[in-house]
Amino acid sequence: MENAEPLSDTLTVYGTQVKSRLLLGTALYPSPQIMLDAIKASGTEILTVSLRRESSAEKSGQAFWELIKDTVARVLPNTAGCRSVKEAVNTAYMARELFDTAWVKLEVIGEDDTLQPDVFALVEAARVLCSDGFQVFPYTTDDLGVADQLLNAGCEVLMPLGAPIGSGRGLNNPFALRTLRAHYPDVPLIIDAGIGKPSHACEALEMGYDAILLNTAVAKAGDPVSMAAAFAMAIEAGRLAQQASPILARDMAAPSTPVIGTPFWSE
Amino acid sequence: MNIILNGEPLETTSETLAELLLSLDYADSHIVTAVNSEFVPHTQRSGVTLNDGDRVEIIAPMAGG
Numbered sequence: 404m405e406n407a408e409p410l411s412d413t414l415t416v417y418g419t420q421v422k423s424r425l426l427l428g429t430a431l432y433p434s435p436q437i438m439l440d441a442i443k444a445s446g447t448e449i450l451t452v453s454l455r456r457e458s459s460a461e462k463s464g465q466a467f468w469e470l471i472k473d474t475v476a477r478v479l480p481n482t483a484g485c486r487s488v489k490e491a492v493n494t495a496y497m498a499r500e501l502f503d504t505a506w507v508k509l510e511v512i513g514e515d516d517t518l519q520p521d522v523f524a525l526v527e528a529a530r531v532l533c534s535d536g537f538q539v540f541p542y543t544t545d546d547l548g549v550a551d552q553l554l555n556a557g558c559e560v561l562m563p564l565g566a567p568i569g570s571g572r573g574l575n576n577p578f579a580l581r582t583l584r585a586h587y588p589d590v591p592l593i594i595d596a597g598i599g600k601p602s603h604a605c606e607a608l609e610m611g612y613d614a615i616l617l618n619t620a621v622a623k624a625g626d627p628v629s630m631a632a633a634f635a636m637a638i639e640a641g642r643l644a645q646q647a648s649p650i651l652a653r654d655m656a657a658p659s660t661p662v663i664g665t666p667f668w669s670e
Numbered sequence: 671m672n673i674i675l676n677g678e679p680l681e682t683t684s685e686t687l688a689e690l691l692l693s694l695d696y697a698d699s700h701i702v703t704a705v706n707s708e709f710v711p712h713t714q715r716s717g718v719t720l721n722d723g724d725r726v727e728i729i730a731p732m733a734g735g
Contacts, residue, residue: 464730
């Protein structure tokens with residue numbers, strides 16, 4: 404079969420090309436070794452990381468950094484836990500120096516139960532950061548008005564949530580996500596959060612999304628390494644299927660076996 | 671003087687942020703800093719004078735999603 408080879412197409416975000424369309428988080432793994440094995444199995448080229456207060460006694464942040472710094476090409480630091488423009492902007496500045504990158508996954512949390520973004524603060528923080536040279540990956544909703552404002556602020560990629568962070572529910576509102584995709588055919592769109600199973604990721608790629616960012620679905624799986632490999636395959640399958648133009652669903656049956664020449668046709 | 675370091679009280683004789691980091695054995699560590707909720711780039715640490723009650727943050731990489 405000709406197309407059995409891995410895809411040669413790449414994802415370009417802020418001028419950086421990556422082959423893998425899976426962005427993987429580094430939290431919640433049962434052990435550091437399992438995390439490293441899962442990273443390898445996933446084939447990811449972009450890892451999300453965060454930053455927190457360092458304990459002078461344990462220096463656990465140093466150990467974590469030593470562990471992952473050479474595993475992939477890029478890291479994408481997040482502003483997880485930030486709840487205001489000021490917190491997010493200051494965290495982004497710290498991340499830029501700490502990880503030596505202009506990339507930032509911009510999260511400004513607006514509500515505890517859903518961990519949905521505060522989109523007003525998100526847009527404002529994006530405006531501040533983009534104007535200072537950051538390359539912002541905003542964790543946002545599927546709202547087109549917010550998307551417009553983020554793009555106007557200078558974002559070149561959007562990361563709508565599929566479902567609440569860590570919920571594993573998949574794509575809660577496929578209709579809205581399809582609308583977003585159709586409205587911005589040329590903007591890289593990455594589903595960030597809510598993915599639970601490889602089939603969810605495959606569905607998003609089939610829908611035309613460019614990539615998936617996930618963490619919990621792999622890290623908290625019974626076998627994170629196998630799950631990482633499964634996600635890699637599902638994402639590749641979804642991308643290949645999207646490029647192959649899936650048929651449109653229809654209400655009535657349509658026979659796949661030609662009826663002309665059926666034996667006993669005239670009886 | 672007494673400062674708040676990463677949310678905990680600390681008595682120190684360090685006069686600048688750079689001296690504080692040195693005294694706490696962070697000189698070669700991969701960290702970033704903030705004072706009173708404002709990021710302080712590493713190039714400016716020696717110029718930041720500490721005052722009683724200052725809130726100092728020493729931040730390092732951590733796992734994240």
